Amino acid sequence: MGILFQGGTIITATETVQADLLVEGETIALIGQNLNSEGHETVDCTGKYLMPGGIDVHTHLDLPFGATSSNDDFDIGHMAAAFGGTTTHIDFATQRHGETLAQGLEKWWRKSEGIAQIDYSFHMQMTDPRDDVLDEIPSLLDEGITTLKLFLAYKTMYQISDGEFFRVMQRAAEHGMMVMVHAENGDIEDILRPTLIAQGKTEPYWHAHSRPPEIEGEATNRAIMMAALSGCPLYVVHMTCQQSVEALRRGRTQGYPVMGETCTQYFFLTAEHLGLPDFEGAKYVCSPPLRTEDDQETLWQAIQDGTLQVVSTDHCDFWFEGGRGPWQAWAQSHPKGDWAAYERQNPNYRRPGKELGRHRFDKIPNGLPGIEDRMLVMWEAGVNGKRISPMKFVELHCTNPAKIFGMYPRKGTLMPGADADILVWDPEAEHVRSAATHHMRCDYNVYEGMRCRGKPVQVYLRGRKIVDGDRWLGENGYGQFIKRQPNAPIL
Ligand code: DUC
Ligand code: ZN
Ligand code: ZN
Numbered sequence: 268m269g270i271l272f273q274g275g276t277i278i279t280a281t282e283t284v285q286a287d288l289l290v291e292g293e294t295i296a297l298i299g300q301n302l303n304s305e306g307h308e309t310v311d312c313t314g315k316y317l318m319p320g321g322i323d324v325h326t327h328l329d330l331p332f333g334a335t336s337s338n339d340d341f342d343i344g345h346m347a348a349a350f351g352g353t354t355t356h357i358d359f360a361t362q363r364h365g366e367t368l369a370q371g372l373e374k375w376w377r378k379s380e381g382i383a384q385i386d387y388s389f390h391m392q393m394t395d396p397r398d399d400v401l402d403e404i405p406s407l408l409d410e411g412i413t414t415l416k417l418f419l420a421y422k423t424m425y426q427i428s429d430g431e432f433f434r435v436m437q438r439a440a441e442h443g444m445m446v447m448v449h450a451e452n453g454d455i456e457d458i459l460r461p462t463l464i465a466q467g468k469t470e471p472y473w474h475a476h477s478r479p480p481e482i483e484g485e486a487t488n489r490a491i492m493m494a495a496l497s498g499c500p501l502y503v504v505h506m507t508c509q510q511s512v513e514a515l516r517r518g519r520t521q522g523y524p525v526m527g528e529t530c531t532q533y534f535f536l537t538a539e540h541l542g543l544p545d546f547e548g549a550k551y552v553c554s555p556p557l558r559t560e561d562d563q564e565t566l567w568q569a570i571q572d573g574t575l576q577v578v579s580t581d582h583c584d585f586w587f588e589g590g591r592g593p594w595q596a597w598a599q600s601h602p603k604g605d606w607a608a609y610e611r612q613n614p615n616y617r618r619p620g621k622e623l624g625r626h627r628f629d630k631i632p633n634g635l636p637g638i639e640d641r642m643l644v645m646w647e648a649g650v651n652g653k654r655i656s657p658m659k660f661v662e663l664h665c666t667n668p669a670k671i672f673g674m675y676p677r678k679g680t681l682m683p684g685a686d687a688d689i690l691v692w693d694p695e696a697e698h699v700r701s702a703a704t705h706h707m708r709c710d711y712n713v714y715e716g717m718r719c720r721g722k723p724v725q726v727y728l729r730g731r732k733i734v735d736g737d738r739w740l741g742e743n744g745y746g747q748f749i750k751r752q753p754n755a756p757i758l
Pocket of ligand 3: 326327
């Protein structure tokens with residue numbers, strides 16, 4: 268017995284077609300007109316769209332950050348993602364200085380195995396590319412990990428030199444892997460930030476001044492030139508501004524193997540939010556920082572013309588009012604990775620959050636909630652706002668992520684043989700984004716009060732219904748690690 272989705276409109280990146288869709292087991296068996304329902308469970312999709320489950324290729328679940336760690340983990344974060352239509356995500360497993368890649372990876376297996384509720388994969392975040400670590404790179408392919416993330420920012424923590432960056436690219440290219448880059452010039456940021464602090468400019472507002480668009484444009488251009496020289500495919504994460512988008516557009520015009528993403532928040536919020544009174548600006552501190560309305564227009568243009576291929580979230584949420592309950596005593600005796608479980612069992616406990624930077628913007632943990640909001644607000648502003656078509660929406664949030672990151676056609680589309688990751692999307696369903704109703708473990712929502720029309724009313728992951736209206740039907744351990752393929756296409 269299968270599940271027959273009847274009477275819906277199927278939307279993929281390339282077509283919109285009225286058809287039935289049959290799921291057998293974990294995959295799509297058939298798409299066609301008037302399929303025979305005998306022996307199958309049926310789902311009436313009249314007036315609904317059927318779209319592939321969303322893929323968020325840039326998340327930081329349970330990420331240690333300074334004196335705290337990000338709130339959402341592979342349990343609650345997964346549920347929140349699915350309520351917003353995302354059924355697969357790729358997180359960043361981090362190698363710390365002195366560690367091997369395998370040691371870094373091991374920590375992320377522990378966070379996810381037996382806990383995951385949606386499908387997931389990892390990028391390997393390399394911070395210490397020693398010779399022995401470079402030799403370890405090919406072993407990642409055995410794990411199904413095909414992407415290496417490098418930093419040109421966070422000078423004392425993650426940043427690597429240009430020489431190291433280039434050497435990693437050469438190795439990655441030999442093995443059909445792709446390099447991803449956080450492109451901000453960390454050397455310059457490391458001068459601007461302490462200067463502002465010394466001048467007494469310590470409020471959240473100054474965060475944006477410590478990381479101006481020029482340092483993003485410069486680092487993006489540098490990484491692109493290294494991609495041109497090494498031949499290694501490059502994907503620039505969280506692009507925010509005209510300076511970096513122009514660099515990418517130039518590189519692509521030259522035929523270099525370069526691609527890029529932006530994140531949801533950069534379409535909706537600006538650096539003005541950082542200046543909100545009563546420390547509210549701290550809610551919006553992320554890196555790279557929020558920019559201007561002109562930059563927002565640049566980003567809309569760049570997704571429309573294909574300069575940017577993907578919209579992700581950089582989801583990395585922290586309490587606005589954290590540090591509650593007996594956290595200090597408890598946290599001292601437990602590694603950061605254990606905090607999520609304790610917090611779940613003790614509702615009065617909150618790990619530290621944005622308040623860590625009440626007196627200095629550089630102590631505010633960087634990041635915003637968004638894994639649940641991404642497809643909902645982009646549908647509203649993009650599709651309802653007539654900036655992108657429903658097919659383009661699917662391309663940006665589902666299909667391109669699957670192709671670029673080696674999961675296509677298993678993920679990212681609706682076709683026979685693909686995983687039955689299916690959104691039954693009601694284009695008329697009205698809702699309001701709010702911290703009072705979202706599922707992310709976060710006491711604020713950056714789209715608070717935004718009215719939206721359209722959302723997934725049912726979500727299926729590999730043939731199993733995990734969201735039904737407001738009901739959560741998922742299960743810890745059902746989420747699978749997805750092994751990805753190297754030599755993914757340059758789009
Ligand atoms: N930027 C953020 O805002 N948070 C996590 C990491 C990053 O680069
Ligand atoms: Zn980053
Ligand atoms: Zn990030």
